[in-house]
Amino acid sequence: MHFNFHFLKFLCPALEERYQGMEITSCFSQNKNELIIACKKEEEGFYIRANLLPSISCLGFPDDFKRGKRNTISLFPDLIGQVIHSVQVVNFERAFIIELESGDKLLFKLHGTRSNVLFYKIGEDLPSILFRNDLRVDREISLSEFPKNFDLGNSRFESLEGNASQFLPTLGKIPREWLQSHGYIDADLEVKWALMQELLDMLESPLFTITKRGKEHVLSLLPEENPIFQTEDPIHACNALFGYLVVVQAFDKEKSHWQKIFEDQRKKSIGYIQKTSQKLEDLINEISPAQIADVIMANLHQIAPNQEEVQLFNFYTEKEETIRLKRGQSPQKFAENLYRKSKNRKIEINQLHENLEGKQSLVENLDLMLSEISPIKEFRGLRDFIKKHNLVAQEKESQEQVPFKRFDVEGFEVLVGKSAKGNDEMLRNYAWKEDLWLHAKDVSGSHVLIKFKSGIQFPKSVIERAAELAAYYSKNKNESLSAVIYTPSKYVRKVKGSAPGAVMVAKENILLVPPKGPS
Numbered sequence: 309m310h311f312n313f314h315f316l317k318f319l320c321p322a323l324e325e326r327y328q329g330m331e332i333t334s335c336f337s338q339n340k341n342e343l344i345i346a347c348k349k350e351e352e353g354f355y356i357r358a359n360l361l362p363s364i365s366c367l368g369f370p371d372d373f374k375r376g377k378r379n380t381i382s383l384f385p386d387l388i389g390q391v392i393h394s395v396q397v398v399n400f401e402r403a404f405i406i407e408l409e410s411g412d413k414l415l416f417k418l419h420g421t422r423s424n425v426l427f428y429k430i431g432e433d434l435p436s437i438l439f440r441n442d443l444r445v446d447r448e449i450s451l452s453e454f455p456k457n458f459d460l461g462n463s464r465f466e467s468l469e470g471n472a473s474q475f476l477p478t479l480g481k482i483p484r485e486w487l488q489s490h491g492y493i494d495a496d497l498e499v500k501w502a503l504m505q506e507l508l509d510m511l512e513s514p515l516f517t518i519t520k521r522g523k524e525h526v527l528s529l530l531p532e533e534n535p536i537f538q539t540e541d542p543i544h545a546c547n548a549l550f551g552y553l554v555v556v557q558a559f560d561k562e563k564s565h566w567q568k569i570f571e572d573q574r575k576k577s578i579g580y581i582q583k584t585s586q587k588l589e590d591l592i593n594e595i596s597p598a599q600i601a602d603v604i605m606a607n608l609h610q611i612a613p614n615q616e617e618v619q620l621f622n623f624y625t626e627k628e629e630t631i632r633l634k635r636g637q638s639p640q641k642f643a644e645n646l647y648r649k650s651k652n653r654k655i656e657i658n659q660l661h662e663n664l665e666g667k668q669s670l671v672e673n674l675d676l677m678l679s680e681i682s683p684i685k686e687f688r689g690l691r692d693f694i695k696k697h698n699l700v701a702q703e704k705e706s707q708e709q710v711p712f713k714r715f716d717v718e719g720f721e722v723l724v725g726k727s728a729k730g731n732d733e734m735l736r737n738y739a740w741k742e743d744l745w746l747h748a749k750d751v752s753g754s755h756v757l758i759k760f761k762s763g764i765q766f767p768k769s770v771i772e773r774a775a776e777l778a779a780y781y782s783k784n785k786n787e788s789l790s791a792v793i794y795t796p797s798k799y800v801r802k803v804k805g806s807a808p809g810a811v812m813v814a815k816e817n818i819l820l821v822p823p824k825g826p827s
Contacts, residue, residue, distance in 0.1 A: 310366060310527040310549055311418035313478040314511040316397045319542040320404050323369070324395040326354060326543065327406075332387045338380040343425055343439050344373055347392065359554060360440060362421035368550035369543050384427055384437060386412065400456040400478050415451065460508070462501060470500035482528050483507055516545035518552060523560060525552035559687050566690075566699065567681060574674040577667045584667070588660045591653065598650035599624045600631060601643040611639045652788030655822050663825075712738070712757075715826060717773045720766070721759040724781055728809030731755040732802060735811065741798035744771065746778040749791040749818060752809070753782025757797065772821055779823035792819050 330347035337343055345356040357368040390408040397404045398415075406414040411430030417423060424443050426435035433450050440446075458464075458476060468474045472487055479487075492503050510530050517528045518537040525536070527549050537548045599622070604611070607620045615633060622629045634642050677697065684690050694700055711730030712723040723738060725731035734755060739745070742760035747753060756778040758766055771794060779790035793816040800811050 310546060311402045311420065311423070312480040312529075313397065313400055313402055314480075314483075314529060315516070315527065315542065316402070316404050316418075318514050318516075319546065320395045320397040322542050323404075326369070327356075327392045327395060330354070330392050332390050332392070332408075334375070334382070335384040335387050336375060336380050336382050338376050341440060343383065344375070345387070346373070357550070358416065358423075358425060358439075359550070360423040360425070364553050364558065365418070365420060365423045366550050366553045367416075367418075367546050368554075369547060383439065384414075386427065386429070386437070387414070398455050400458055401454060402478070403454065413451065415449070415454070417446065417449070465501055465504065466497060470495075470497050470504075472500075472504065475504070479507075482526065482530060483511065486530055514540050514542070516540070516542060518545070518549055523557070523564070525549065525557050555687070559690065563681065563684065563690055566694070567678065570674050570678050570681070574671055574678075577671050577674070581664060581667050581671070584660055584664055588657065588664070591657055591660070595624075596650050597646040597653065601646035601650070603629075604631065604633075604639050604643045604646075608639055649788075652822075656788040659822055659824060710738075715777065717758075717770050718767060720761065720770050722770075722774050722777065723757040723759070724777055725754040725756070725809075728752075728807070731809040735797070735800065735802065739797040739800075741796065743797045744774070744794055745797045745800045746771075746774050746792055746794040748779050748782030748784050749793050751783035753778065753784070755809070755811075756781070772819065773824075775819045775821045776824035777826070779821055780825040782823070785823050787823060789820050790823050792821055793817065794819060 327347055330349040330352075332345060333348050333353075334346040335344070341360045341362075343356075343358045343360065345358075347354050347356065353371075355368075355370050355373045357370060357373065359366050359368070387408075390410055390412065392406055393409045394407045395404060396407065402418045404416050404418075406416070408414070413428040413430075415426040415428065415435070417426060422443055423440075424446050425439035426446060426449060427437040428434070428451055429436050433452050435447060435449060435451075438446055460476065465475055472479060472484060472492065486507060487503055490503055492500055495503065507530075513529065515529070516539055517530075517532045517535045518525060519528060519532040519535050520526075527545060536552070537545075539545050539548070603620050603622050603624070606623070607618075610620065611618050611633070614635075616635055617630060617632050619628055620631055621627075633639060634645075637645075681690075681693055684693060711727070711733040712725050715722040715724065723734060725734045731754060734757065735745075739757055740760055744758040744760070744766050746756040746758070756774050758770060758774050775792040775794065778792045779785070779787075782790065784790035793813065795813060795816045799814040799816070801814075803810070803812050
């Protein structure tokens with residue numbers, strides 16, 4: 309309710325008492341959407357601090373404020389040297405006006421996420437300067453039409469059938485919740501009128517309470533069960549709320565932001581571990597293709613040409629078993645393929661073990677970070693924690709608005725397209741003709757680029773690692789081995805009218821690698 313008309317009725321007389329006759333000595337900003345006005349009279353000085361960030365909008369009236377030497381900009385030059393004459397609330401509005409002795413006026417429009425400060429020259433009805441220029445519609449705010457008037461009598465109340473929002477639009481969220489909690493919605497007209505009168509009486513009482521609702525700190529003019537702060541001075545109430553919103557609530561929000569990131573990563577990692585562990589168990593428990601190949605090779609003399617099914621004794625299980633062969637393929641060739649599958653199976657099992665170890669290590673690290681951040685109670689400790697773990701750089705990289713993921717492989721920059729359109733954009737805007745281009749063969753997937761280094765040939769190990777990434781970020785991700793084509797980017801071109809991500813390759817080489825994601 310700190311921007312509510314019913315609170316501003318108390319705040320404006322207190323501000324007028326403090327600031328009347330004071331000269332405005334400076335007006336500046338050093339943070340986005342924060343306006344500071346410095347006022348002085350003889351040796352006495354005060355500040356007006358308006359934080360108009362859409363996420364946190366509030367007012368503060370500190371005795372002192374240290375202006376930074378850098379990242380600061382002077383604003384509203386017409387205010388400098390002017391003397392404050394009065395501070396008046398705008399009738400039935402979330403706004404107040406600071407009138408200067410010259411006749412110029414400064415309107416504080418306190419409309420939540422669309423709050424602004426507007427400067428009006430004497431005799432002019434439209435503003436000449438806006439603090440937040442992005443709110444262009446504010447240029448049309450007519451000073452003479454801004455105030456409102458409402459008849460708060462019983463006859464108007466009855467004509468509106470007790471509709472509280474129409475009767476008094478300035479009530480705000482907390483008073484409306486109070487009415488609702490006292491059965492206002494289902495009450496008859498007489499009871500509604502009685503409740504409305506009781507509420508208006510409370511709104512006329514100069515007792516200001518700060519309480520916490522959910523994760524937010526709010527100022528209330530109504531009785532609250534667990535107040536954090538109470539005062540009869542509206543300026544003290546504003547300053548206290550400013551501290552809670554800008555410092556305490558901002559700290560809670562940032563801390564919760566990081567905790568949620570860690571918890572989300574932990575949840576995803578646990579899910580991956582469970583799914584991969586089951587897959588690994590199934591692979592280990594199933595019969596190895598090499599065993600079937602051994603049985604076939606040991607009994608070649610029993611298999612007739614072009615036979616598609618044969619009964620053989622499996623010396624591993626010590627049972628007669630039916631073994632299906634492949635039509636048009638010799639038993640020796642079929643066994644050879646089974647041996648290759650068995651080899652790939654071993655590679656896949658080793659890869660899954662490695663992936664599980666990496667995820668388990670990540671979960672342990674996330675648990676450690678959650679335990680470290682939990683007891684932190686103030687910004688300095690949180691800043692040290694963020695710096696220690698290099699979290700800002702990591703988050704910035706993850707949110708970077710580029711069409712690719714970026715990896716470092718032995719000092720070479722490797723780019724992996726994020727999507728089909730991202731592949732096109734990466735090839736069009738980020739590829740140099742000598743860069744090495746890679747893609748999983750005959751399946752959809754990400755384009756991969758190894759950025760060229762002048763005078764240095766691409767090492768075989770770098771090409772293999774980039775190929776593993778190309779296979780991993782493709783439809784072959786779950787295969788044991790994947791064929792990957794690679795060629796200099798100058799041999800890759802986009803055909804006009806082709807689907808996103810589709811290209812023509814004039815010359816290519818092929819590499820067989822296991823799909824392997826980032827470690």
